[in-house]
Amino acid sequence: MSTLTQMLNTHPARTGDAAAELVACIEACAECLQTCTSCADACLSEDMVSELTTCIRTNLDCADICAATASILTRQTGSNPEVVRAALEACRAACAACAEECEKHADMHDHCRVCAEACRRCEKACADLLALS
Amino acid sequence: MSTLTQMLNTHPARTGDAAAELVACIEACAECLQTCTSCADACLSEDMVSELTTCIRTNLDCADICAATASILTRQTGSNPEVVRAALEACRAACAACAEECEKHADMHDHCRVCAEACRRCEKACADLLALS
């Protein structure tokens, strides 16, 4: 059992075990934050950095939203469904934009390929959680 | 002229001076981030902290979204209007939720009153910028 699952399952306000979709979405946000931060830095090291500036910016935007969304989802307030929903919509949009941009460079740069896959996973995890709410 | 305005006006991709609504929204997000972080801590110091836990959570959610939105708005990518719009919608929702919660305690706690005012300013600044986009 992951540390995150242990934390959510020992939360005093839990009602049963944490929903698998919630755990999956927090973990996807955390992974995507890490991947986008790394992809931005890898792009900065490429000789063709001047062709990757849009990629770096969408990476940074995506990392910022993923970080905020992971924290908001981890706080089990339950009392602010509009905020959670709006954060998930923003995160889904940022992941889709970043995936689309990274996919353009995936053939040439492996870091963009790995990052695009993480963005697509996070986009889907946000969509799955939105479908439940 | 504020440091932020100087930065935006020396950005190589600018077209004329930065829009007043953009500057106002970034500054409102930065103020609201600071105010919500402080209000959460002030609530933790109140004797009646057990009645302020929802306020602390909405403060933390609002601070997280304001931080992400300020960074995204500061990056003048221009190429991802959906992401900017979704971040502004999430920020507006978080500010509205936090303002509403803080207003309940504004008569009793001055920090909640000051924080609610900052949240309402940021909510309005997000709405003003959304109206332009």
Added chain:
Amino acid sequence: MSTLTQMLNTHPARTGDAAAELVACIEACAECLQTCTSCADACLSEDMVSELTTCIRTNLDCADICAATASILTRQTGSNPEVVRAALEACRAACAACAEECEKHADMHDHCRVCAEACRRCEKACADLLALS
């Protein structure tokens, strides 16, 4: 192979595979960020929240530093050893302080026990990486 390892190993500036200590430290920071965010929220849900306010604050401090340190470590600049070292020192101090506080409540609250363990892992991972630098 973790997504993070894949990212670091496809970075154009790598020299061989990423050091195990670097990967371990980034992953420990990410885990500790998540755990501290969750522990703060769990503490807010406890009936005895008024006795846990120091724990909530050290959780939030630790989460903030872990987030910054994970990002800094992920950027393989190599050119700013003083900044990396100072961030690791701050992260180690915050993890130690948070572990010490959470351990006081570990018998009574399982989330504090799980969180203390994550803080100790991150404290050690920072120390291990500092020993290499």
Added chain:
Amino acid sequence: MSTLTQMLNTHPARTGDAAAELVACIEACAECLQTCTSCADACLSEDMVSELTTCIRTNLDCADICAATASILTRQTGSNPEVVRAALEACRAACAACAEECEKHADMHDHCRVCAEACRRCEKACADLLALS
């Protein structure tokens, strides 16, 4: 009176008005966070971006530490002087590194000049607060 000062002066755990050095340091961190985020983006828009990659990285590192330090300073815990001190040391180091890098480009890029000045102000504010502790 700034909103931050109002918040700190309505904090229930205050003992007299907030120290001028504390207010100045939080405000300097917030300004430097904003300036470094903007300078990284401005550098990405320069034709000579390939010569500015170190500047972009030190900007991003500095922004991350400034954000964490501002939040930690805003939480008036008072109970974790080692963590506050270590965060201030890391922030001072990151601001010094970023100022030094931006100063190399200050003649050519106004955004680097404005950013270097903000970094130096924040470096000094951290040093002033460390001198008090």
